[in-house]
Amino acid sequence: MFRSLHRIVAAATIAVLVAAAGACSQSGGSGSSGGSVPGVTDTEVVVGTHTPLTGPAAAGYSKISAAAKAYFDYVNANGGVNGRKITYKIMDDGYNPATTQQVVRQLVLQEKVFAILNGLGTPTHTGVLDFLNTNKVPDLFVASGSLSWNQPQKYPYTFGYNPDYTIEGKILATYLKANFAGRKVCTFGQNDDFGADGLKGVQAVLGANGVAHSETYDVTNTNVAPAIGALKQAGCQVTVSFSVPGFTALAIGTAAQIGFRTQWVVSNVGADYATLAALLKTAAGPLLEGVISDSYLPSVDDTSNGWVALFRRLNTQYNNNTPFDGNVEYGFSVGYLFVQALKAAGKNLTRQSIVDAVERNGFNGPGLFKLRFSKNDHSGYGGLQMGRVQGGKQTLFGPVYTTDDGSGAVTSMVASPAAPPANGIPT
Template sequence: MYHIVRRGVSVLTAMVVVGAVAACSGSSGTSGASVPGVTSTEIIVGTHTPLTGPAAAGYSKISAATKAYFDYVNSKGGVNGRKITFKIMDDGYNPATTQQVVRQLVLQDKVFAILSGLGTPTHTGVLDFLNTNKVPDLFVASGSLSWNQPKKYPYTFGYNPDYTIEGKIFANYIKANLAGKKVCTFGQNDDFGADGLKGVQAVLGASGVTHSETYDVTNTNVGPAIGALKAAGCQVTIAFTVPGFSALALGAAAQLGFRTQWMVSNVGADYATLGGLLKDATGPLLEGVLSTAYLPAPMDTSNPWVSLFMKLNQQYNNNTAFDGNVEYGFAVGYLFVQALKAAGKDLTRQGIVDAVEKNGFSGPGLSALRFSATDHSGFGGLQMGKVQDGKQLVFGPLYTTDDGSGPVTETSSTQPAPPEDGIPS
């Protein structure tokens, strides 16, 4: 999976050529210069995402929802007279494939930006390429700390709360409500799992985690890892997992008679997605599972943002089964349109980076976005969520913290109502 296809000479040559072209064209940000992917009538953006492979469950629905939102905006005239073309490339959650498809999007398709590239192991491998070529790398669909390095990667911005923040908020809940329990973690064997564990230990201390196990996305046999967690006597198990491996872990635990309080990262806890994987076992296996959220619960139809996205999903996304992934796709599309409008009619790559750093965005998020010139991470707050009586809803206060040693604090936040037409002004 991690073997890189031998294209070194040709790719390096192409990168040098593109770098030279960028240096004398739209990358300067000057008015009237040619900007890749931008004409008077069109903006071309691209993404890499797992339409197939081990992370396709649920995640394959995100890009379709984003495209549906763009189709709606295009039906209303687009943004500053330009319609958005969204090129979606399947990378199968394979880092080698991600490098291939992202290079195609940038070098051949000449996209203006990469939007919502999905995955920690996959996107990590294209950071240098995108920033070297000064391609806006917006709202990465992952909570890795890697996206928040504005000096090293000035064109990259996160979206999801950092997994370290999530780990701290999980641990804070444990201290308040599950004190004295043996706490363990089960995480993806990359920055996803490592950053989450770092957050848990920041609050509970290294000795506060009894045992940790990891998994590789190329190996679906999680039985030995779950067996080790059972043997360690884990009473609370925090899973930093993608949906497919959340389902595998819950299923293996049931087969082994391993009873623990599961706490599952927001990226792998969507009820509808897990239900599609667990089938008839959904009810008993998910009841009582704790998670976190930074967008409204997709089951909360009283929320005006959920209502808006459900309506657009019906009209522009073939009325696909609405879940957290569909909501996520619409929310990212909404934010990107906000960023385009903030960047103005004279659209440049540097211009949209500057606009995102100025921030001031509002939308469906439960907490504020933290974008600034010195912070390229996304949301900084989370609410706890729980499955109860077959419904997954958020509860309790909104918590915010940092990815260091700062405290976890309760924070008040007011969610604005969506615009009447569903398009940011």
């Protein structure tokens, strides 16, 4: 009669004791850092990230965090920033929003990181915005172009990095309007804010009826044949794709299989040539030739660019000479920007001081256009240059375009990026 209750109470009591014992051993370790800034000592600053090392989006993206870490290794070997070495904790979330929840909590609550740097993915990072901002954790340079990162009132600790997908959509559409007038334009997008923001940008320029047909894919379903078939059925002559590299490759490969001939125009996040070529293997050459894309970082094949030369050199020395592609370049660029931000935040590093430093902006980096950071603007790069695959290389051409994510016009300017410092470490 009494056993059930007896057992529950007994079990609960033992559970409490076990947990308390665990807590005691735990609190001994963390007690020393009480009162100071989490993740910051006089000799170290610990930052973390969530990124797909496995799963459907790992192709290409898994190289980003390794490259950023390589850049930090280089900086650490040269004395760190303000005497602090940078420790970069990389957590695999498999591009699964539920896993992101867990690993980010682990980073912030257990590993006590100072900041989250370059957390990757629109669907994944969206879920941790509230958590990071309620805990006042700097959420720097999110690796995605969702509009969500730019809400300084609601999310004062979050800053973007990529140009947002809406200005990208507007810029791509402006190029299409000028060069593919009269063609039937369709879109193929990821079924979340990534695809939706991009479509919004395209429609802002071409009009709601300017997009003849629109298809989406889900990251959890690798069968894109129905969507690609529908695009073929609709007679799309130009297809704008807001997709991660794995699904860009699937879309282009599937289109070739069913004889769907279209001009592919791919968002910069899913257009890295080396990544797509590795996925499409022997078919890559003919399938990718002529694919149009855009970029806010210099082309990895641009040997005359000082930044590319610098990052290639560091890649050889500190990143196991990984094949140098857009993802590696991206990782180094993010690492460089973070070191700039740390320097600007000064010796008395706090979570607020780095947020203030990023809002003061004034960063010069490899980007073709400036970063937009200010007190009222937390979005990243604001301009893009068009590019095309020619002879197995991604070549950028024409002016750098910029616009806003509203109804503003798309304007152009000539790119004039700063030269990198001689030792490759920001001053």
